[in-house]
Amino acid sequence: MKVCTFNVNSIKARKDLVVQWIKHRNNDIDILCFQEIKTQENNFPSDDFKELGFIYQEILGQKGYNGVATLSKLPLENVFSGLNHDYFDNQKRVLITKTSDIFIINTYAPHGDLRGGEKYYYKLDWYKHFIYFLKQNFDLNNQKVILLGDLNVALEDKDVYDPILLKDTIGTMPEERELLKEIMNLGFIDTFRYLYPDKIQFTWWDYIGGAIWKNEGMRIDYILITKSLIPFLKDVEVDLWPRKRKTPKPSDHAPVIATFEGL
Known part of the structure; x- marks a missing residue:
């Protein structure tokens, strides 16, 4: 089974x-999770993906912003949309589905802003409620759970191309990293770092200045799993092919794909 997360940026x-x-x-790919679809459900190009075999589709859309979609070749059950919170669920960021006994939490975390701004506080508050939601709704020590998506935090200095230049900027601030570490401490494993503890690999590059060709990026897209899935994890890759296209214009993110065997 191959599971992919991809912020498509529309x-x-x-x-x-x-x-x-x-x-x-x-x-x-068997399960394809998109973030930032930036469209409502009725405008999502479902038929194009059904032709590719993704006949099971759950879509949580929003006009012009945010939005997540989970497409699958395997039977898919819609478990929950959002975080059960009126304020945070105005922005469509979390879609929880289930295939067999595996929960898939498709997540688009807020981008945030420089310290002190409204979006900065929103991001921190959203993360705190997300952590509370996970604690309340999952048994992460026993259930098979995949939490994936654009989490908009580079967890460590080696997850950015220049930790000195980018120190204490959006995605590297200590308070942001601590909240992502809190999620990890609930019982999640960072699949990429588990398999490749020292590898330098990014998932996002700015459009400006040819950053993709200089590999001046950040690793902010993740596939996290609970410990019960570790025996089945075989590989994780970042596929640069769609990010390095000139036409059609690419997303600023590259997809991340995890391979599981024996599930």
């Missing part, structure tokens, strides 16, 4: 590229 703008990419990979 599914309308990126649909053709994503379809090309899936075909380029010989259509080997």
Whole structure:
């Protein structure tokens, strides 16, 4: 089973590229989780992905902003949308589905802002409520759970291309990192870092200045798993093919794919 997270930065703008990419990979992905689809459910290009075998689709859309979608070739059950909180659920950021006995938490965390701004506090408060929600709704010591998506935090200095230049900026502030570490401490493993403890690999690069070609990026997209899934984890990769296209214009993120065997 291959599970993918991909911040597409508008599914309308990126649909053709994503379809090309899936075909380029010989259509080997089983569960495809998008963030920042930036469209409502009725405008999502469902048929294009059904033609590729993703017949099970759960979509949590929002016009022009945010939005997540989970597409699957495997039977998929919609468990929950949002965080059961009116204020935070105005922004469509979390979609929880289930295939067999595996929960999939498709997540688009807030980007935030420089310290002290309104979006800065919103991000911290959102993370705190997300942690509370996870504690209340999951038995992370026993259940099989995959939490994936754009978490908008680079967990360690080696997850950014220049830790001195980017110190204490959006995504590297200590208070942001501590909240992501709190999520990890609930019982999650960072699959990429588990398999590749010292590898330098990014998942996001700014559009400006040819950052992708200089590999001036950040690792802010994750596939986290509970410990019960570790025996089945075989590989994690960041696929640069769709990020390095010139046409159609790519997302500023690259997809991350985890491979599981024996589930």
